[in-house]
């Protein structure tokens with residue numbers, strides 16, 4: 605069987621990337637290889653981790669793209685259809701620059717023949733432009749994300765901070781497929797953890813991160829084994845993920 609090819613995107617520390625690298629190296633995660641790692645930050649430690657592991661890296665410069673659009677040195681990809689429908693100039697420039705960068709990302713996905721794009725602490729959202737092209741079939745999604753709260757509670761950029769400040773007693777990470785909303789895509793698996801009476805924020809977060817490092821490789825394995833079946837949910841436009849038993853795996 606051909607190994608599935610994954611790309612990882614990360615903006616910071618990359619501890620989840622490390623967990624995936626280790627899971628592959630120790631044979632816990634099988635039939636898969638990381639073919640490239642990308643970041644929107646040139647100084648992301650995740651890029652160092654990738655280089656150490658001998659994985660090719662790339663960066664995506666959203667800031668330079670926005671400046672380029674403003675200076676008229678960068679233009680929208682030829683297949684970007686919707687920019688004329690947006691009237692506000694600043695929004696048009698932002699969306700155009702995002703699509704420009706996402707077009708570069710699409711090129712990397714093609715170059716490395718990526719089957720699954722794994723976002724691990726990647727602090728940028730994708731526009732419809734990218735999602736329509738990389739995962740046109742919502743029943744065959746192939747962009748995953750890990751979020752540090754039990755979604756749909758506490759979406760957004762500070763999952764641990766928000767759950768801690770709210771005083772929840774049960775918390776934990778969610779792995780989901782990405783759709784066009786923020787942290788709203790079909791949930792794959794979650795880990796429920798208890799907050800302990802003597803927890804500090806650091807110990808609370810540390811327990812959460814350890815759970816992330818276990819959960820993400822498990823979800824990637826389910827994808828690789830063809831066990832993630834996406835079906836329409838009861839709510840309009842909400843798809844759900846069913847985990848197929850091993851023996852019914854499709855690939």
Ligand code: GRF
Pocket residue numbers: 614615616617618619620621650724725726750751752777816
């Ligand atoms: C994790 O908490 C992840 O859930 C969130 O961003 C953090 C990334 O951590 N999306 P790391 O870069 O993998 O260490």
